[in-house]
Amino acid sequence: MELKPSHSGNVQILRIIGSFDAFSAAPARKWFEEATLIGPAQIVINLEKAHFLDSTALSVLVQGMKRARMAHGDVRLCNTQQPVRMIFELTRLDRVFEIFDSEEDAVKAFSDQTIKVS
């Protein structure tokens, strides 16, 4: 698995490439810990090139989401491919995460929200 961090404005973006599982979860967990240190932790996880997630990977995302929400932000997902989308549907984690079709939409949702709040 490879992690490619970037950002768009205040939104931190992480592209996850390859198989995201128990054996590769540690660097992603560490990234979330750092990304949620300062609020608002607005995070977009791009899963376009993630072809598999296991339960450990899901727990890393859930943990990241909880930390982000505590830091007045959120974790949003985008570009989930069919097998990965299915994992979210079967575990019903699609009810916990907002999943967007594109990275742009996911990033934009944060700015829309900011405007709404202000």
Next chain:
Amino acid sequence: MLPELLPRHSVLFEALANAWLAAGAESFSIWENNQPLQSWVARATDIRSGLVCPVEVENQVIGELRVAMLATPAAQMQLQAQAQLIAHLLPIARDLDEVTLELIETRDQLLSLYHLTEACRTCFSMESVLHILVNEIARMAKVKSAVIVLMPARTPWLIAQEPGEHFDQPSLEYFVQELGEQNYLLHSEGDAQVLLMPIKLNDSLAEGARAFLGLANKQLGGFRSPDIKFAEAMAAQSAAQIENILLVQSQVQFTRLQTEMELARQVQISLMPKELPHVAGLKISAVAHPAMQVGGDFYDFMVKPNQSLFFIVGDLSGKGFSAALLMSMTRTVLRSETHEHSTPEMILSDANHELYDDLNHLNSFATLFIGQYTPEDRSILFANAGHSPVIYIPANGPARLLIADGTPMGILPFMQSRDHCLRLSEGDVLLIGTDGLTDVTNPTEQRFGYEKLLALAESLSKESPQQMADSIFRELALFSASTPPEDDQTLVILQCIGM
């Protein structure tokens, strides 16, 4: 040069002197800087008189041979020949002495290396090995102080120095910075001189750790080329010893993990029901294959006094001992929350109430399927908290996935999963597995997936539950082509039969 030579070759000079005295000389003497070094006298005479022959080495007069006797040309020639012979032998003797000294030193160093290796062999702590190394290196290099600094990537530095506290942490930090990527560093400050040499560690063992050797103030003179070569050899020797310890430590860690995994497997296996329940109208099979990397799969059966059967299949996220412990905790809470008049939805909700804080704190969650079979009406009331695969295969219809309506337990402080009812007919099959089944990979890293499992389950639904489970695991083994499973595989199958 002559003073060193005389005592070591006294027998030869004695023989030379005796020959002269026998030939009638009054004395034979050896001189340096107009001072007699040694003389052999036959009778009282002035040893300064008579024949004199200089001993010249590399065009420099380093001494004289003197014979007190009649100065005949033959005697003069003989004395000259002896002086030349001695002059020729002197450098050879000097070289031989040097070579002998070097050999003795090399032998000492080899012996020290042997002792060093022997001492390190019986020592398994990094601190002790570093101390043994610096002790021997300081002694062999004849320096006032030697230091080895091991700089792990994530833990504090280990500093071993001998003797005493010659180096302090700030000066060591300064030296590390100065040394950089150089092969060695010679740092002089007044009379003090420090030689620094990197200890190059194997990347795969070192995990980012760096190390260096420092030698301070050679006892005789400054550090020269042979000292640098020696320090290089010592740094290589230190690297080998440090790597040995790192290897032993990683082996110990690996063995500890293996033991932990085995313990986790035993916990997991011991918590599974020993016997399958006997319930009217159902045939049941339950199989659990814990993976090497133990996960948190479990299943459980409880038959209540009213003969209703509760069955639970769960999967705790994460792996290892912590997942096994969480699994045992979850199973215990579910057991205590399962009462005769509970429904699966109520059990899930109560268990989440009990476990949410712990699961949340430990960053874990549990997917759970809870079913309640009532023999009277052959119904199954179930609630599914993010668990899959759950496959329902009607006797006369295609297999279909029963997808959860709520998130796993531990994600949210409340449960979304509701009770749903299945009315079974004879031949209907309900299969509850864990993601370890669908996540099985083959050597080309393809996963078995849901579609294959659905099709396979449908094709086997006329078999008994045990035969179905055997066939499914056989197919998974064929698909994986001996690729070891990464996750636990659990499969519970219920088949409705005639009463």
